[in-house]
Amino acid sequence: MFRNYLKIAVRSLWKNKSFSALNIAGLAMGLAACLLILLYVKDELSYDKFNKNANRIYRVDTDIRFGGSDFKIATAPDPLARTLVEEFPQIEAAVRFRNNGNLQFRKGQENIMEDHVIYADASLFKIFTLPAIDGNPEQGLSQPNTVVITESMANKYFGKKEVAGQFIETANGNLKIVGVIKDVPKSSHFNFDFFVSLETLEESRRNHWLGHNFNTYILLKPGSDVEVVRAGLRGIVTRHVAKAIQSLLNSSLQDLENKGDHIRYDLRPLSSIHLHSELDSELGINNNIQYVYIFSAVALFILLIACVNFMNLSTARSSNRAREVGVRKVMGSLRRNLIWQFLTESIVISSVSLILALILAWTFLPWFNQLSGKELLFSQQLTPGVTGSLIGFSILVGILAGSYPAFFLSSFQPIKVLKGKLAAGFKTGWMRNSLVVFQFGISIFLIVGTVVIYNQLNFIRNKKAGFNREQVLVVNDTQILGKNSKLFKEEVLRSGIAKNVTMSGYLPTSTYRNSDVVFKDATANAANSVSMQIWDVDDDYIPTLGMEMAAGRNFSRDLPTDSSAIILNEAAVKLLGYTDPVGKVLFMPNGGFGSRNSPYTIVGVVKDFNYNSMREAVGPVLLQNKLEESSLAVRLPAGNPNQAIEKIRDIWKGLAPQQPLRFSFMDEDFNRIYEAEQRTGKISLAFSLLAVLIACLGLFGLAAYAAEQRTKEIGIRKVLGASVTGIVQMLSKDFLKLVILATLIAFPFAWWAMDRWLQHFAYRSDISWWIFAGTAGITLMIAILTVSFQAIRAALLNPVKSLRNE
């Protein structure tokens, strides 16, 4: 029986080649898109799961509210890890990471700046699954001045894997390689190549409860209750942090908390870091679960549209199949037989589509990888489990898409269809019409979503950020010039390539940040303290970055007293509650940790500028007139920057012949902050276009069948004198009504969903009427083109021919 179904299915598909092609193409595109998104989602959800102890690993997050500012950070104080292991029997081990930025390594005569460098405790290897290839990382890393490197770094620097015991030269002295591990999997929320022993840093033994510089992870003992540990974290604050507050701020924890401030620790499961954690000082760039949801929804939508196509084309064709159903029923076929026959047909279609989809997905995977910033490989993803579920999935899609036509067609009364009574009923199938409305509704929803995302991105990119990032070249790592860094700035100025040059690592587009406490009075206590960003900049900073003053003046190198001058941004003035800030005095430590407070005079107020993602409002910033030499920002004149870059390179070589020059452009750095949004934008654009394309394929097929069914009517109308335009209008009208209805239904949903998405941004564009008008216009245009192609073809038919055929 089954063979028979299969045979008929294949023949019937072959006989209606154009119909089958439409169906298979639509479904294959939908499946391919789904497959790509599925790979993406699967990869996102698999983060950190490679760790054997993944479900027992937690990170300590810190939540501080102090002096009017909130800090949610992924780091903790240095003594916390040790204290946790000592005080909680449930904790097996703890590890601390300290991110000190990049480090320069030496390979032969060459200096190489490495970004993926981290300081870590030796217990790292007890907690995370990072298998050793050579040496004994866990034992070795407990000694200072040791390092564990990855396989690819061993190859890069030594050309072989077995390098344990050798030394590697860095800007901070020689490090002994005590182990080589396999590369950290791509699906890890941190990705480092060099694990330097934390013992190397004096900072790791400082026992400073109020500094938060260490990403701290704990491993629970099997079977322990994380809630017990979580509940006990408050005790850490009352026992240890309170003392530190007393000695540093002269106030009790109680006083602080009465004022509304707090310090809280929390445990975050390892598995929730990659998609759910958006704190400061993360070890890597995390993704957002929101995007996983968005993409999954898009995939589901596309699949739905493709399935709807399938159903629609099949039912539309049912008038052609109706006679066959009638004959079969008269010959003794049960309804069951017919249902199976039609299901077999649709499963054949979905299977062929699946094969085609696999080919499509394989072809487009490199492009998708580029779009999504992933490195997915087909061969890795197609495990037997995945293959099995794909086959199961395609059968399911076949059944899903084929069930409506199957049950619909098999319900025909044989005698009615054989008498030809059913044809009239097909033109106005409400089910089919609602399916068309449904799929166009989804397409329109996706288009509006995409346009809003794009619009918002443009808005951010073109919004006045409070500083001018065009044509600003940023030379990084200038601190390695040491004493020559000032000379570098002067020589760049002297070379005449730029009028404005400023030296500071605290750029709006860098990740260099420093938050600290400022006091309104000379006596330091919790009540008069506020917390803000404190940046060391020079007097060229504001003019070079094109910032504007709201009040007062910029730093001046002609006034020696300006070494104790400060400039606030408007947000800081607001936080302090000053109406006339210029001339007022603030107090803060004059040099590093634990030093005495000194007075600083506010000489000016700079207009707010965005230094974080535009998701967030501008926070308070205090600019201090002090040398900070980790980068040099050069404002180039308009035009080709290559010449200027060459000049800078020459100057750099003169000052530091051994060191590589590293630079970037400020506008590119700025755009990088929005990489996630730009990716989402591009991916949703690609997939919503695809959704529209698939929906149009369906509309094209439906229009073709409508025209075919009305051939006789068209013939009669033409004989009676109808014009071609009149007939095209008549045929197109029905479909366009549906598309317009879909538009009206989709708009409120789209508006609601995108409005919610925009709430994530502190600065957002409007969802203006033109987005809806444009979407409606474009969709209608596409639909008109699709339908009228068929309509014109039908209208141009010779009526004599179509009538004789009857």
Place this chain on the structure above:
Amino acid sequence: MLSLKHISKWVNVGGKPNFLLKDVNLTINQGEFISIMGPSGSGKSTLLHIIGMLDDFNEGEYSFMDQPVHGLKEKQRSALYKQHIGFVFQAYHLIDELTVYENIETPLIYQNVKSSERKAMVADILDRFQIVGKKDLFPTQLSGGQQQLVGIARALIAKPQLLLADEPTGNLNSKQGEEIMDLFKQLNKEGVTIIQVTHSEKNAGYGSRIIHLLDGRIEQEQ
């Protein structure tokens, strides 16, 4: 073989019943060859469809081989006609996707006949209708007469006792029509009960009994 008692069928038009058949009484015995005649709209086809259990009736009793059809469920009815009745249509109604061979084979598949038996039975009937050479052709490649021959072969494949034919020669030229009628006569001789609907006096003459319908009533039997 079958008997219809006081069979009526109507459709409501504007709240008033419009009778398609009115109080039809008819008994048909094994081995008869019956022609139903009458003008367009007299209810010929409706009567044939009711006999073939493809259509319902509103009133009356119908027993087929001593089974009350009006009391049967859809499935039982289907099983009953599948086994005992074959249909021939004016428009042939062959399945375009299937070859001649497969068209003829289809009823057997629905009756769950084993593959080897099916082969033998189809080969038999192809041989008998002298269309062995056409078995791998598709319906569209045949002439009207040949298509109708296939249609009859398909109707007979499951060895039904009753053959229902709705204007079997309506789409054929006179020579082809004659051949089909000769075939019917031959089949009837072999014991198949035949009921045909026809417009042609000449074709009606092949039958043993002619029933004239007018406005849904049996006007005359001869």
